[in-house]
Amino acid sequence: MTLNPLSNPKGVKLLCELCQKPAFVQCTLCRVTYYCGIDHQQADWVGIHEKICQLLIPLRTVQMSFLSSEEHRKKQEQDLLHRRKHMIELTRTTGQKLLFEGKHEQAVPAAMQSLRFSIDVHGLDSIELVPSYLILAEASIGLHKLSQAEEYLAQAQWTVLKTPDCSSAIKSKLERNLGLLYASQGNFDESLRHIADDIYHASEEFGTDDIHTSGGYFHMANVFFRQNRMDIADSLYTRVTDIWHEHLLRIVTSQTKRPDTSAVGGAVVELEEKETESLDEAQEAEAKQVLHSIHDIREQAANQNAAESAAKISHALAMLYFLLHDLPKAKELASKAQASCKPSSSSSNQDHLAEDIADFMQTLQELPLRSKSSILDMAT
Known part of the structure; x- marks a missing residue:
């Protein structure tokens, strides 16, 4: 990108987008954003400006016309x-x-x-x-x-x-x-006192088993981990894993199930379905950070509880990468989850997990390596 030194009109003060100091260069793509130097321009571009460059133009060049009708002005506003x-x-x-x-x-x-x-x-x-x-x-x-x-x-x-x-x-x-x-x-x-308050308020707003609340459990686990209080940390990491696993399983199930149909007068009528859940960009990044962190901790542990939860972590990550349209990674992690999860006569939870993993593997096997658009078509 080319940056042109500015010669400001008399009385016009242009300020840097980041530091609010006098600006001397201009973004040549939108021409409504200014910087004190190339370092701040590059920092802003990488951080956010690349995404919003063209979106800033109508916001910073809008002119309310007093000659137009009141209805038109209200629409502009x-x-x-x-x-x-x-x-x-x-x-x-x-x-x-x-x-x-x-x-x-x-x-x-x-x-x-x-x-x-x-x-x-x-x-x-x-x-x-x-x-x-x-x-x-x-x-x-x-x-x-x-x-x-x-x-x-x-x-x-x-x-x-x-x-x-x-x-x-x-x-x-x-x-x-x-x-x-x-x-x-x-x-x-x-730190633990404030994170406990975080969990309390998040539970009030979203419930105790929601992904918005799980962040508090995760950070509390990290504090106990740093104190080497591993029993407490491990139980909290398990709670976080369970919440994310359930949430991702619900999204994957809703996106891969076939629409319900009903026969009416010999004709097949597609029933109206509720809007499916999804993850925004921040939630996708949070899931990757949290689940990979716990996955790495589990792999370093050598106890039986860690071995049993490894399957659920791998399955959760597999479902996440499926939603991120990375099918090779999803298949790799799903295979790892299936290898780690063995049905147990003494654990119904383990049996349910094994069934969920098997169903997910079946879904993956029915899909060839597709492009992002193909997977989106399947989900809709």
């Missing part, structure tokens, strides 16, 4: 609001995805964009800004900038405290980030 809300969701999901992938530095531009659009839509004091503060805080923790993380968390905490009707979902995310901060400082007791 509604369209602008819709675009901004879409950008909040896109940038926030991208930031979360990058965090789960361990790309903390790249997550910062996405979080900053989500914060800007949230301010535009909701104002400076809204609770809707908190998720963006939390992404910035977690990115700062990952970059070992703990004092900066504390500032973001303090802002988020203050906003939550002055919002009596704040949702349990936001309280959960705040407590989780506080737990991560204290864990990074080595204060494990305080």
Whole structure:
């Protein structure tokens, strides 16, 4: 990409997208984004700008005409609001995805964009800004900038405290980030207290066995793991595995089952089905991070419990890669799960798992190596 030095018109101040210092170069693709130098341009491009470059043009070049009708102006305003809300969701999901992938530095531009659009839509004091503060805080923790993380968390905490009707979902995310901060400082007791609050609030909002709650169990397990309290950590890792396995199994089943039909007057009528569940980009990245982490820990363990849970972890990963349209990886992990899972006369759970794995293997065997579009056609 070519960057052209700017010669700003008199009285026009152009600021860097990342640091808000005077800008001297311009993105030549959208021509509405400016930077203090090539380093910040490249950082923004990798973090979020590649995704939103063209989407920024109508947002930053829109002109409300006072000569048009009131109805037309309202339509313009509604369209602008819709675009901004879409950008909040896109940038926030991208930031979360990058965090789960361990790309903390790249997550910062996405979080900053989500914060800007949230301010535009909701104002400076809204609770809707908190998720963006939390992404910035977690990115700062990952970059070992703990004092900066504390500032973001303090802002988020203050906003939550002055919002009596704040949702349990936001309280959960705040407590989780506080737990991560204290864990990074080595204060494990305080970390566990905040993560316990995270699990409580997430359970209130989503239930105890939901993937939104499982993140709290996972981080609590990591704290116990660092304390070498392996029995507790192992039970929590098992809980996380069970939640993700059940969730992925439900999605795969809904996407691979044939539509229900009913004969009416000699004609076959396809019954209406409910919309199937799916994973967004951030949830896909979270599943990969969490399940691979537990999978690696299980492989290093040599006890019987670890051997029994290895099959479920491998099956969960196989289903995840199936949903990610990586059939060779899905088949490899499914074969590994099948080899690890032996039906047991004393364990009905093991028998059910063996049946689920066998059904999944059957689904994979019926599919040739297909392209992404072919698999999507099958799912719909």
